[in-house]
Amino acid sequence: MATTAKIRIRPNKIGFGFIALSIAMLLAAINYGNNLVFFISFLLLALMGNSAWQTRRHLKSCQIQPLSPPPRFDGEAGAWPVQIESSLNNPSIHIQAINQNGEAEPLTLNLTAGRTERVELPLPPMPRGRYATPDVVLSTRYPIGLWTAETRWASLPHWQWVYPKPVGEAPLPTNVLPAHAENADVSLQSGDDQFDHLRTYVPGDALSRIAFKHYARSGQLVTQHWHSSEAIHDEIILDYSQLSGNTEMRLQQLTRWILSLAADHRAFTLKLPGESDRHGADSTHVTHCLEALTLFSPAHNPRHAS
């Protein structure tokens, strides 16, 4: 990943103190014509110069590998897992996420060469939305604290998702999709055993849908798919426009419902004004719905805005 970022190096306050010290030593050496004091002050100067290079080198040997931050809800603080690896031992490397509102205290790590460390960078609570990940600043003062080498990784290819806050007391709606209801009548006649087709088992399919008879015959796990079943009757419709209250409250209520339905692995349909309906029951569906809620903007559909 981002292996080469620009490294900035600057002297610290204590660095200026030592520069003043070595100049004083040099003046003393010149004044007394003392060769050994000359040597000591040159050694100090060389040391300070070398340490700048060492500091830079120790930072350059570091690589970060940010993972995608887990989505969080509005009002929650998040944590961003980042992996750091260095080809050199570095007892104090600081890593810090530069957030828009205020900077967090940098984390200090003790890196061993070749061992990957994982840190969780704190992410502050933010309002609903999709945000770019903050810039990551990696800095070190090793070995003697005269210099700070700093590198900033900007526009890392990850999003941080802040879903609407899951609150709302309204009960789950009971309405189902009318089109599906018609089909349901037909299929009821043909009985429970009637299924439309079989497809290979995918992890996550309900146990009750696995065709064990077929498994006994062929040794292959397959899942039954009905045209009409309880599953479809179960498909609850979550409709934005049927809710009252302002946009945020509606989105929060929808989020709350989606979470409770997802916990029961139940299928549902999400209807948002101006967007196509989303059907499904699996976790990808849940994620897509939550992301849709996160990105929903009433500005696109002024009629539905409250």
Next chain:
Amino acid sequence: MNNKIQPLDRPLGIVIALAITAHLPHMPIWAIPLVLLGLIWRLQHEWRGWPLPTQPLLILLAMVISLLVLFTYHSLWGRDPGVTLLTLGALLKLLETRQLRDQFALLLLGFFLIVSLLLFDQGIFTALISLGLFAGLVTAWIGLSNPNIRLIKPRIKAAAGLMLAGLPIALLLFLLFPRPPGALWGTKQPVSAQARTGLSDQLTAGEFERLSTDPTPAFRVHFNGAMIPPAKRYWRVLVMSDETSNTWHADIPNIFRSVRAPNVRVDPTSAVEYTVTLEPSDRRFLPTLAMATVLPPRSVLSDTGSLFSLRPLNDRYRYTVTSALSYHLDERRLSADTRERNLALPAGDPELKALAAQWKGLAPLEIRDRALNYFRSQGFSYTLTPGKLPKQNRMDAFLFDTKRGYCEHYASAFTLLMRAAGVPARIVTGYQGGEVNGDYLLVRQADAHAWSEIWVKGEGWIRVDPTQTVAPERITDGIAQAAQQDAALPAALRRDDSLARQWSLLGDRVENGWNQYVLGYSGSTQTDLLQWFGLEKLGQWGRLGFAFIVVAIAWLMIFGLWRHLGRPEKQMPPVDRAWFAVSNELSRLGITRQPGETLQDYCRRAEQSLPDYAAAIRQTQQLISQWRYASCFSQRSQALAEKTAQNLSLQLKWFRWRENLFPGRKRN
């Protein structure tokens, strides 16, 4: 004081305590219990948790110390009081250190303590101590900056890395950084601790006894040509014409006024050029051979042929002189004034005068021979312990009673004899001889000598050394031979081949090298060095610029070397390192390993792209795989695998170069 006390970094505490202790030898006596008490207090705080002294107590202590320094030195300004204040200030800071910030202040003070240590002494031993303290401070520094490092080993490792990479730079700067002559501001140059009196401007019989057993070096001489024989090694320092109550006084002109030049005719073929490195001295005498003709800068030659320095000799001083070994001083005539002074006789010593009266009227050289003959025939002996002579008629007692003496006795008696016989005569003091050590001549204080000069019309002043008549071995073999039986002679002066003596000579050679090349490195030596680059004409700023350019280049080279040593494969396990070179070459040929691709798949792909090397690649892959995964892979097999991988990478490199040079040429 409401903050929590930060524990004192152990290495820092130890190094500061050592640096303070190193200053004890040149601190006033009252400071010693103070330092011990302070160190013990801090130690007890660390071990037993004693409370540190309170702020008012520290302020009181600081005031008491300032007063004591003022009483001792009558000043707070200057090197000695300044360093005492600095050292005791560091002690107080050590007792006050509670926060991390205090520890950084202590660190800075530590560097100042090193510098002040070097203001007192610049010997090799002190230099080594300073370097050790410096390394200790850097180790402490790394600990202060990285509280994460708990162990001492990584700190030492990091400090050593910094110092090692810094040493070449420091050396280059040392060599190339311009050395402005003289002080920047008007501080009195401190007298070096080793500065000693050496030869005095007065001569009283018995004074040289102090010097005669002093084995410390007076100066060292390097001859630009061949070394001259022992009998010619008369190092002239002072000429003494006036005697009052048994004490001779040197003719020292006021060197800051115009000095009368010597009236001298020299034989240019007898010229020798040599460089003297004079030990620090509180006088301004510059020893020379015979008659100096080409003088060092900022020096004057008196009309008696003595060389004086216009600059103080507080520090070791090196100068180059050319001398004529054969010369005629005041050849034709002697001024009336000089003649009178060199014939003046003190009252007393009637027997001496009676003896000399017998020779009156003879030719001067004849008189000289008579006098020397007297010494030779009357049973005189040369000894370092001549015994006490009476105050009155001292020379009579020596010449006719004790007949035991040292060079000053012989020179005094001979000079007076010559004067009594009507020949102008005077005493010359200086050094005689010296010991050959390597390529230089080591002249010690014990080689101090006194001889006479008589004036002969048409010849000028002629050197006569009556000691030579009594103890010829003193001149040819040095003082050790002449006074072998004297128990007073220290081991360093004895001319046997004992191990102790060999060591002492070797030590002197090392010290001489140190003085010449390290302490004596100056603007003029730098000019010699720059001559190699044809840059000897550079001014101070030019030199500064040149120094920076060279240092910048050196720095880049060091970084390159460091990077080379720290290449990634160096830290890999051996099997990865063996494979690294091959995979490196393959990716340079455009065959890069895809993520998730197995070694086998990758090599198969490589074999297809490079059919010529298919067999070698397959073999290497098999060996590497076995090494990595086989439960048992012998050392021999490891060596084979390494060799095979190495060969393959070389072949691939060769192939790549050939492809680059002759693209498209296919091998059959």
